[in-house]
Structures are given as C-alpha cells and as structure tokens.
Amino acid sequence: MQYIDNIIFLILLVAGFGLFAKSLLKIYRNIRLGHEINRNDRKSERWSTMARVAMGQSKMVKRPVAGILHLFVYVGFVIINIELIEIIVDGLFGTHRFLASVFGNGFYSFFTATLEILALLVVIGVVVFFIRRNFYGVKRLTMKELFGWPKHDANWILIIEFALMMAFFKMNAADWVLQQRGVMPVLGSFPISSTILGPVFTNFGDGFLHFTEKGAWWFHFVGILFFMNYLYYSKHLHIILAFPSTWYANLDKKGKFNNLDSVTKEIKLMMDPNADPYAAPAEGAEADAPSKFGAEDIFDLNQVQLLNAYSCTECGRCTSVCPANITGKKLSPRLILMKTRDRLEEVGRNIDKNGKFVDDGKKLLNDYITKEELWACTTCNACTDACPVLLDPLSIIFEMRRFLVMEQSAAPQELNLMMTNVENNAAPWQYNQADRLNWAND
C-alpha cells in the first residue's frame, strides 16, 4: 500500500490533463466553425509581435498600475509553473524536492527563494486587483455588462490564485521549520514563508507540520489541476490564447479594411463592355463565392475573430476608450467579443448535444448583438489600439454592418440616402458631379 499516494497522484494527473486537453479540443473545434483566413504570411513579424505583445506585455504597461501588477502575476505564474515539474516528479516517484538534485543545493536555494519572492508579488498583485475590482470603482471594471458571471469569474480567479500562493507559503514554512529541527533534509531557501509563517509554525509539533506540509502540497497540486480545467469556463483562457491571438493579429494598417473579392468580380463584369451578361459561370467559379455578404452569425466570421472572442479577458480597455461608449451609447467593444463568445459556446453546446449544429432559431445578430450597437461605431480604431492582446472587435462590427446593408438592406434611412447619393452623384451629398470644380471659380 505504500504506493497508494503515487497512484492517486497519477490518476489525478492524467484526469486533470485529460480533461484539459478535451476542453482545448472543443475550443479548437468551435473556432474552426469560422471561415478560414490566411494569416500565415510575414512569419518573422508575427513571431516578434507575439514575443513583444504577449510574452513581453508591451501593451499592458500603457496603464502603469494595472500593467505592473499584471506583470507581477504573469511573471510569477510563468516561473512558478517550473515548480509544477517538481510537483509532478515528486508526486509520481515519491521524491522530495526533486529539483534540488538537479540544480545542486546552492542554485536550488536561489531558485526557491526567487519563487517565494515571485509568489509574494503575485499575492500583492491579486490582492490589489481584488480591491480595485470590488471596492475602488475603476469604471471599466464595474460597468453593468460585467454583473453576474463575468464579475464572479474575475473574483474566483483572484481567490484561487491567492489560495494557491497561500498553500505554497504554508508548505514551504512547514518544511522550513522541520528542516530547522533536523527532521527534514535542508533543501532550499524560504525567506518569505519563514518570515510570515515560521514564527507561528514553530509552536506546532512535527506530526502536525508533516501533515500541513503534505496537505498544502496536495492542495497546491489539486488546485493547479482545478484551475487549469476552470480556464475553459473562464475569461482566464487569455493566459493561453493571448499567444495565438497576437500571432494571428492583423499586421496591416488599422485603416485598411478588407475588400470583398466576390464583389470585385461582379463589378468588373459590370464595367467590362465586352462581358456577356448571360454567360454561364466558369467551371468551379461558383464554389468560391461566399454564401452571403458579411456576418449574421458566428459561422460567417473568420477563425481569428472567433479565436479573439475566446481570448478576450474582459478588461474593458477597449470600451473605456470607445467614443460611442464614453458618450453613453449602447456600443461596448468588449461586449461585442463577449457576446460573440457566448453565442459560439451556445453553438458548441448545440453540437455536443446533437452531433452537429441544429438550427436553434437564434443568430448572433439581433439575438445577441443589436443593430443599435453596430450603428454607433465610428470605426475610429481606439478599441483595437487599446487591446493589450491585439484583438479586433471592430472587424466583427464591420462584418455585421455589411450583412445588415448588403443582405438585409437594413441601414438607417439617412445612410441609405448617403449611399444612393454616392452611387448616383459620386458624392455622399446630393450635388452634381459636374459642379465639383465650382470652388475654383468662387
């Protein structure tokens, strides 16, 4: 029975990672419901963008307070994950502080001390984040659109991270006291936990400390597995998807909106005096025409837009700089992404249940995102510039406008007038093209 711990550990490990892999596959499947889009060009530029923005957090520090605290949590998280290797080896083979034998005692002390300091920074980060979010009243974090699950989700993340760090300190402190007593081999250095918990723990007996150390270790391990699987349900997915999102980001000038090739063909045909309007389409030509113009539901968006929806961490930097939102209009770029994700997940559940998507009578347009929101956008690109992970809510708004106008002819009346003027007079106002040079003679 002495291997029972190791067997339970193995089962938990396999189950935890297995479930996580299943979630990731589901996300991958859902993202692939969108159109393909070619974003595999300019590879070196993409790698460097990802390194700079996702790994280097270059856009986070634009707001220094949130940026630096986020950097604490981020760096802490990344480095503390090295410890996961140790946890896995110790758990599987029943070793204790396995990395000490790899690193050597001196470097291991440096390593554990670094982890402790980072863990402290993480704790500071999450505590300040919690206060900011719940009591300090940062507008973008307390807006109505976050009420309910988004708010609870955010708080759960912070609480879990706090609890994980506390378990880490507890484990180290108990170990440190036992090491001082010569019960455990002296491995590592624990400046933080020995300071804050050491004095308390010295009052306890060896048995209790062993139990505490083991208990905290298991808590930490199970906590990590739980947290990993929680990601699927959470906005915290950004810790993984920020990387592909920045890699697949739009590298063109922000003002460059895509031209629909299918429309170009039509118009060239219209303008070509030699074209035969009754000619049958060439073989295979029909196949590459899109089934519709613009986007009505998630199936009409591209895969990067769907990936964006999963990557959004609902920080609201986009919404806080959106001129429409600032002046009280219903549009919130963050909400555009959140609703896209909500719809995408609903479609995903529909597929899980039915094996394939069965029409549920709903669409992203109207059932989730309203026309009023879409028409409030000035396409100013403040949202896309503000996003710390280069998401593009504007492209979704734009595609949905295309659908409204080109499929449903549902533009506001004044815009219809403008478009008619452009079409007939070659100007958005009702002036004659022949009068274009009148200013020169005024």
Add this chain to the structure above:
Amino acid sequence: MDFNIKTMAEYAAEGKSPEVLFWVGCAGSFDDRAKKITKAFCKILNKIGVEFAVLGQEESCTGDPAKRAGNEFVFQMMALTNIEVLNAYEVKKIVTACPHCFNTLKNEYPSLGGHFEVVHHTQFLKTLMEEGRLKIEGGAFKGKKITFHDPCYLGRANDEYEAPRILLEKLDAELVEMKRCRTNGLCCGAGGAQMFKEPEKGNKDINIERTEEALSFEPKVIATGCPFCNTMMTDGVKHFNKNTEVAVKDIVELLAEADDL
C-alpha cells in the same frame, strides 16, 4: 481664386503631367467650410510653385463612407471607376486634405489595382518644408495657444502623428496637447459614416465631449487635419457659444494665414 486651377485633363491636353494630383474629396469640393481648406491648400501650393492638378468633374467619392457603412458594392463601384481614371492619367502621386480619402486611396485601392503614392496634405507640406521649398513663419499665430485634434484616419489608422505637429510648431505658437491625443486621441464622432446620420441615443454627442476637452485648455485655435473633424469641432464650439473666441481651423488654413495668403 485669383489663379487658375488646372485639371488633369488640361495637363494631358498639353502633353504634360503635374508633380502631384490634388485629390480634393467630396467635402473639399462641396462643403462651404471645407472649400476654404481646399483653397488655402491651393494658395500655398501655388505660392511655392508646386505644379499640381485636380481631377475636377472626373473625381468621384472614394467610396469611404459607403464602405464603412457596410456597402462594399457601392464602394467598389466608386473605387474601380476612380482607379480607371487615375490609371488612364498615369497618376503616380496623390495628395489629399481628407484623411478618409487618404486612407482609402492608400490602403484599400492597391488590392483593386490602384497603386499610387498617397500622402496627406500635412505630410506633403512637411516634405516640402524639409526640402526648403516651403518656408513657414509664425506671423499671426506667434505665442497663441493652439491645440491639435488628431484625426483617427490619419493617426491610429495610418500611424501619422508627427507631420501635423511639426508644421504647427513652425508657427511659433504655444502648442498644448489634450490628454487624449496621438494613439489615445478621441474621435470627433464623424468617422465610419457617422457624418451622414444622427448619432445613436446616449448622454451626449461625441463632438461635444471632444470639444469640451479641447476648450478646457482655453485655446485660441483648435487645429484640425480633416474636413469632417473640422465640421464636428466647429459645431461643438458653437454648442458652447465660444465661436467668437475660439477658431477651428485646418492646419493649411493656419499656414496660409500666417503667410498672409
């Protein structure tokens, strides 16, 4: 105008081609306020002897408002027609005083077959200044407080923040920056075809929010680089009854005035 504005057709008839095509744009052609910007720019070009032409009756809307409203069909009809005209005249370089025309010609025409060097009027004048062809002196604006409102389609959309500022600095004015400037600039409210419709319901209009911010610095002039921004800010200044104290002017108007043109 006290000099002759030549068209591409006239140049072609003479068998010549100008240094640059001035793309006037719909606002610059028809809007009474924006026409003043058009004329001021022409006066500057004329004074320093830049050979330029306009398309005149052969110019159409670039299609920007239709595109951003979602009507790709009307946009491409305009774009392909314009490209045909521009290519027929073998146009190489285009300058425009409208960031929306600038953006569309520069970014969205190439994949439709229109490859031109496109510059915003502030970029063009900055280059002329660097080449020593354009001399700017403070004149009327020396020491006066000016704040510049970044047009989204010049700034964030195309990363040009410096050209307008470099020109303004030459006026020896006191240039004050709003908190929301450069990449943080706040839209005037006209982009994305909003110019042509009533705004959605909200607490206030975007141009009012923006003008409020500009006016908080008590500037003599709010400088703009876009005819639509100009309209929106002018309306905003009127809203606050400040139109006698604060002027809303395009950068080329300031340059022309400083030079007494």
